[in-house]
Amino acid sequence: MDTSLTHIFSLNQDKNSPVVTLPNIPWDGQYANVIPENVTYINLRAFGDLVEDIYAQIIRLASESNLELIIAGGGQSLLQKYTVLINPTGSIGHDA
Secondary structure, X not given: OOHHHOOEEEEEOOOOOOOEEOOOOOXXXXXXXXXXXXXXXXXXXXHHHHHHHHHHHHHHHHHOOOOOOOOOOHHHHHHHHHOOOXXXXXXXXXXX
């Protein structure tokens, strides 16, 4: 297991904290070893503000016709990854 990608998260809404505060000590993935120094802190207020700012920039750029979307693999890749097909009959598989 790649412990550099293993995090224990704590959420807060502090007005002055950054979106993410990485730990001073990497967490080893063991819950018994959680200490304040190996916790990754996520500021939900700052995260929400960031998302709202990004959304506002996207809307502004789109309204000015200055938005360009480049998708790795093209539009077909986007459809294949994120399209959900719903069968209204509830059956799974091919119709006989």
